[in-house]
Every structure is written in structure tokens, then in C-alpha cells.
Amino acid sequence: MNSFSCRRHDARLADEAASPGPSRPVSFQTPRDTVRVTVSNLRLAHHVTGEKALTDEVVRSRAKLLTLQILPCLNQPLSTPISDRSLSSGKMFKSGISSFARAARPSFAAAATRRAIKPASLRFPLNSRFASTASVGDGKIHQVIGAVVDVKFDSAKLPAILNSLETENNGQKLVLEVAQHLGENVVRCIAMDGTEGLVRGAMAKDTGAPITIPVGPATLGRIMNVTGDPIDERGPIKTDKFLPIHAEPPTFTDQSTSAEILVTGIKVVDLLAPYARGGKIGLFGGAGVGKTVFIQELINNIAKAHGGYSVFTGVGERTREGNDLYHEMQETSVIQLEGESKVALVFGQMNEPPGARARVALTGLTVAEYFRDQEGQDVLLFIDNIFRFTQAGSEVSALLGRIPSAVGYQPTLAVDMGGMQERITTTKKGSITSVQAVYVPADDLTDPAPATTFAHLDATTVLSRGISELGIYPAVDPLDSTSRMLDPRIVGQEHYDTATRVQQILQEYKGLQDIIAILGMDELSEADKLTVERARKIQRFLSQPFTVAQVFTGIEGKLVDLKDTIASFKAILAGEGDSLPEGAFYMVGDLASAKEKGEKILAELEKN
Template sequence: MNEGKIIAIRGVVVDVKFPEKETPQVYEALIVEDKLILETELILAPGHIKALAMGSTDGLKRGMKVKNTAQPITVPIGEKTLGRIFNVLGETIDEKTKLTGLTRQSIHKNAPTLAQQAVEKNIFETGIKIIDLIAPFIKGGKVAVFGGAGTGKTVLIQEMIHNVAKEHGGVSVFAGVGERSREGNDLWLEMKATKVIDKTALVFGQMNEPPSNRLRVALAGITMAEYFRDQKNMDVLLFIDNIFRFAQAGSEVSALLGRIPSAVGYQPTLASELAALEERITSTNRGSITSIQAVYVPADDYTDPAPVATFAHLDASLSLDRALAEQALYPAIDALTSSSRALDQEIVGEEHYQVARQVLKTLQRYKDLQDIIAILGMEELSDEDKLTVQRARKIQRFLTQPMAVAEPFTGRAGKYVPIAETVQGFKEILEGKHDDKTEMSFYMVGNIEDVK
């Protein structure tokens, strides 16, 4: 192994000097005295490199010896990763028996070529009414769940993991990027309780870890998911919570590497870093990776560069609205600002498309009338508008749904609603078949048969 020594330490960025002819390549892993892993990030001059520490730099000092492993950071792949929790280096952190003899792959890989990508578009059923009706998912697509703090992003993602394992029998990979350790622990316990853990591999780089770990953990998750897509020809679900923390970690590291910051202090390489990650998530001729990503929106500002850069890669976006959450209309997805490329007659069919459009039209008309109602009251509306408002309020409540993962603290059993039943339910409301029923009878139910 080639050997160098530490010459400077700035936070998680470590400068290392090697002999000129033994300069490590970018992304090669280095080891500091058999303990700390570094990843080569910049080559400043022959033999002089900047590396990111994949762990705490406490106790490091100048002059310490660094060895070059001559290979990138790798993570284990295969069936044995299911039911286990890993860190960014592929080490198990669930205090169970260590995994040995597993094949490992680099976390840095190229995206599939256009020739390898599939062109067919199929709908992925989630069992959540508002998603399947208004913003349906495409197999192999990328979906983002946008929302401020406390609007329900993590619960929604946990519910989808639950539904995929229970209804589809599929494999999921969960990458926890810079989120709370408590949430990771809750997710782990929840998965064990609902028996979905055996179908899920989890990889975590949490809030308390260095930005370098948070920057690389999503790549580790994608590498694990690619095995099931490319080797086992499976449809995999990849959950990333939270993609904003990936951008945030990049900005922390970028400043330490000496790059001039871009808008709002983000790294100048934000778009290309995000593209390198997102382009690996796709359908190929062998299988698919469908990705659901939570996106924290700082101060509910949708013009922030991190959410904006994420928008460019998406097939569907779900926007969580604090006003709906305050009214306990869960999932608090705003139907009017959420969208999907799959809401197309050619993909979902004519009936689904027309019902979805009519639902959106009714909700928009209700929104337009709200100022008049607030000032003059319902009495000033025409009979037609009164009927529209009544149906819109029933639709709003029928878009709510009890979640299986929220059952312990709501006391309501979770419901899974197939797409055909969802479309039929909203069609009946629009046709006036339930005009005689109260608004609250539509709240927190499954299909239209549950409305009493």
C-alpha cells in the first residue's frame, strides 16, 4: 500500500501528502492508522490531495500515517443485506452478527446508458387514494414529497414502505440521509412490528454524523438497490429521507474544500452532484428502481435552490400543505399543487383521467369561491356553486385516509385502496350519488363502501 501523511485538517477535510508518483485517484479510499476512512476528493498537485473523513476527525493530528487502499468505498450487496442496518461504509450497525463473505460494490457507478433503459410506462399502485388519483407513480420513476417541518413527510414514506411490503411483496431500500436518529430508530422498530423489515435494507448517515457521511449515504443506498434491479431482475423501491440533507451536506463540504459558494450559500456543483445521484435511479430492461424522496423545504420556500434543483429530475411531486395539516386532513397533500407526468389518458386510461381532472376542477372552483364565502357567506352563492362547494368539501375529506403506520397513535386501522376503487369512489361523489350524506362521513375512510 502507498503511504502518505496528514499535513492539514480543516473540519472533515484532511490534506494528505503522498510521494508524487503515488498520488491516489479521485474517490479512492484511504485509511488513517487502520481506523478512520478518508475519501480522495481533490488533487491539488502531484502527491497533494484533499480527502473527506468518513467519521469524526477528533484526535487526528499532522504527521499521522495514511495508507491508500487503491479502491473506492464499497458496500455489501445481496439478499443478506435485507433486514439489516448499515452505515455509509457498509458496516452493520444493528448490533447483530457481522456479515462476512458478501460481494461488495463501489458506491460510485455510472448511470445506465439510454440503450439499457426501459421505455414502457406502467403505473405503480400505492394504495393511497390521493396519490393514485391525482399524482400516480410510474414504475422506475422519481417522486418527491415536498413539505416543511412537521407536515407528515416521514409518515407518508413509512406508509408506502408498509404498503409495498404487504401488498406487492417487493424489496425496499431505505437511505436515511441526515435525518434524526430518533426517526431512524422509530422506523426500525415500526418495521419489525409490521414484519416488513425482512424485505428492506436500511443504510443510515444521520444528522449527528459528519457531512461527508451524509453526502455519500444516498449513493450507498442506490448501489444496494441496483443489485436487486440488475442481478435479480426485480422492481425495487428506494426511499431517500431527506434529499435536502444531501444538498445541505454538499454545501458544508464544498466550503471546506475551498469552492466559491453559489446562490444562498449552496455549492456551485449542486446541479451536477444531484444529477449524478438521480440519473442512476431508473428502469432498465432487467428491472426498475422507483424512488420516493422526502424533500424538506426550508422555511416553506419553494424557490430555494435545493428543492428547485430536485424538481428537474422528477416524474411526480407531492406537495404537503401546512394549512391541510392544521385541519387534520391527512395525508396533507395539496391536490392542486401536486402533479405527475403519468396523469395522461395514454397511461392511466380515459375514465381515471377524466375523474381526476373533474376532481381538480371542483377543488379549484371551491378555492376561487373561498374569498366570497368568507366575506358574504354561503347564502350569496348560486345554487350551482353551493352544490360545487358541498361536493368539494366531501372530496377534500374523502382524500384523507387512515395510515397503517399511524394506527398506534390514532386508533384507526390503516386502509389500502386499489386504484379502481379510488376512481369509482370519486366518480360517484362527482355524479351526486352521495349528496345526501354528511361531510364527516367521508373523513378518514377507505373506499366509498366505507362511507355511511
């Protein structure tokens, strides 16, 4: 009998069983035998079980339920639960009248009837669907699809969301992070490394905690990956301090409410786009404009001026760039293999699976949090590139089957970004100031990824190729770089007035450049000539020799105090440098250094 005919017989049987009247038998024909079920049979079954007499309405209702749900299972063992699979046409009626007699046994008849009328949601133990996460257990790899690995546990108690599982793949440790509970004691995980060679049935152990990494001074000068394993071939990281990468942001009572400037010692930054202590700075710049040297100088100056440490986190960028940065830091003594280093490196480069790239920023942040919370340091956290963090989160979201949001990004974009950025803040013990390189896809500032990042930034530092071509380093654009800290209530009126006047004279010079290019300087008024002359000197005075670049330039690096920076620019605006040549302001520290250099230049000119 085909499935369509079987459904017709089921429907006819149910209608006849539910129809009023005497004990009229209902039947249908199968290829093997005939089964007759009557309402009187049902009464007999209930009489045997000791239940009270039933009304005709209840009998008809239960007869209908028994017909549709119990009879298809009569040929199965008594211990077999009712399931949808037992409704297949090939197994429906094989045992005839003898099977129904078995159904009339007291133990089965009562249980079957109760199952038939019990709500579907209560047919299974609750602990098999809503598993507890109170204990730690071992599971087995159930399914592997790229970076997504499903692990099945024998126990109904499952590892908590964000817990890390450990398994072995080709003799190497592989860390998985729990992302979802799927039911049937299966959890879906994201792999932190490649899954090539991973097989079903392999054991996976729940660690009972999120991914935990080494922290503390032992991490300085070392390179680790997302799981805290060293990748610099210098042996294990010797420390007894470990922290999970997932943590809550500092509470409101622990955070500092005062707005303070983090003095970097770089003139153009401290004057025009000052960094907030515990703030977030976006670093924009193309290739070859000096981002790496700028970052190294910040690391060096923070260590000198504040005694603080730095953490560099490479998120989804080129492995070659990370390798170059490591060796350049050794050349500039930022990293000393045999001495005290000033920076810890955490890399999760673009060849890594999306799980690693989505978590490596949290690993670097955890290292920085230890120095802030336990040692009271002012920590500088570099993230290169914050866009890759969002991009990796989008890949993970797609792998987990979530419905994408605008432009294909994950629906949890704002939550993912906010969860990380809120941990970067100032507390009463110390601070984490984050400098984040930002890639803008297709130069579209309205793209959800950079737009979400901008909402968290306190300042932007733009490195300009045009300024770099003039030979002015750092190539920070003084007009495009901004900071919310440039407020007279925060920096003071003198600082604010000096900065705005510098920006004003540079903007006036920019507006006069077209006229100069076409007509020449002679066509300008005397006031405009003075503006151009001072603007060009200010432009060159914004350059500064870096300590980390001394091995390349041969010029001793200068770290300029904020008071000296303000006083020097204020003096240039007042005309104190009008008698000095432009070259005197190039690659010097404060105005006193410029005057000294200017006197040397003038003395050489007189000799010639």
C-alpha cells in the same frame, strides 16, 4: 551584502558578460573574496568538454546564463540540483576562484550548461508530477485540517480519484476518500468520520477501490452508515455481496422507455399525482403533518402490492428522528428483528462530517441498485433530506478550495445532483422510484439547491397543515400536488377526466369558502350548494386508513386498487353518493365501504 545589493551585482555581471569585445573580465566584490568570471573561462570550459568552437554570440548568451544560474550554486555539492533556494544572497559566492575551477570539470560543466538552457518544464521526471494510478500503496498522513486530510506516498503511483483509503484513529477504522492530487506525491482526501486524534505520520492504506458497502437481503432490517458498517448494535452484516458506491448510470439501451405508473394503493396519490415507475417525487411538508407515517405506508404498500423492497436514507437530518423512525417501523412490523423486514436503513445524520453527508445518499442508492439490477425488484428509495445532500456538497467544495458559485453553492452543483439522480431510473430488469423530502431554504423556490432538484422531479406531493388540522389523513394537498404522469396518453382518458374533474370541483369549493364564511350556505345557488356538498364528500373521501397507523387509530388499513379508486370518485361526481352523509366518506377505502358505513350511520340516526 544585502539582497538588494546582490541583485545589483547580478545585473551588472550579466550586462558585462553579454557585452561585445575581447576577453574582458567581469567582477564584483563580496565581503569574503572576489570572483572573476571571463568569457575566456567559458571558452576554456567548453574546450575541456570537447564541444565545438562557439561563436561570440553563443558564448555571450551562455555566459549570461551561467552567471545568473550556475554561479550561485558553485559552493554546493555536485549532486545538488539547481533550485530557487540556492539564489539566496548569503550563499551566493563563498568559494571564489576554486569553485569556478570545479565548475570547469567536464562532467559538471556540460551538465550544468545543459540544465541552464533546458526548458523548466523538463527539468524534473514527468512521473513525479503526473502520477500513475495503476497500483496500490501505503502512504502517511501529511496534514490534517478538520475533515480534509492530506496523505503522502513514497511511490510516484498514487490512488485514483474517489478511491478510499483506510487508516486508524484511536483504534477505530477511519475511511478517507481521495478528492484531489496535489503534486509531490500528495493526495487530498475527505474524511468520512471525525478526525479528532488523527496525527501526522500515521499510515494510510489505499484499498484500490471506491468505498465498498454490503448489499443484498442481509441489509434488510439493518442500519448502516456511509461506509457500510452496521450502527444498530446487532453485529456485522453477514453477506458476501459488496458494491462500490460510485457507479455509472444505466446505459440508454438498458433503460426502459415506457412510461408506467407505480400504484401505491393511496387514493389521493394514485388519482391526482400518480408516481412514475422509476421516477423521482418531491415530498414537501412541515413538522407534524404526517410525513413519517406517509413514508411508512408507502414502504408497507410497495412490499404488499409489488413484493418490492425499500431503502430509507437519512441525509443530514436529526439523529432523534432516525431513532424514532427505526422504533416506529418495529411497532408497525415494517422492520421485524426476528422475521423478514421490508426496508434497509442508511443514516448519515447532521452530526456527521460533510464527507459522510455528501456520500450517504450514494450508499443508500447503491443498496437499492442491487435489488433493482440483481433481483429485478421495484425498489422504493426514500431520501430525507435531499437539500442536505447539496448542503454537504457545498461544504466539501469549500474545504477543497473551489471557488463558490451562486449563493455560495459549489460550482459543480448541477453535476453532483445529476450524477446521483441519473442513477435513479427504470431498467428492463426493475426500477428505483425515489421519494425525496425537499427543504426549501427561506421558502425561496428560486434558491439554486431546490431549483436544481426540481429539474429532476417527476411529481410533487405536498402535505398541508390546513388539511391536517381538518383531521384528514394523509394530509396531501390535492390542488398543490402535481405529476407529469397525469396525462391521458399515459394514464388513460378516464383517469385523466376523473382527476381533472375532482380538482375542478375542489377548486370551486375553495373559491366559495369566503362567501360561506361571510354569508352562509343559504345565500348560495342550488348548483353551488350541490358543488359544495359533493366537494366536502370528495375531500373526506381522499382520507384513508393506513395499515401502519392501525396500532394508533384502531381502524384497519386499506390498500385501494387504482381501478376502484377511479370508479369510486367517478361515481361520487355522478351523484351516487348524494344520499349518504359526509361522515360515511371519512376514513374508508372504496365507495362500497363508504356506502356500507353510510347505511350504519343512517341506521343509528333512525334509532335515536
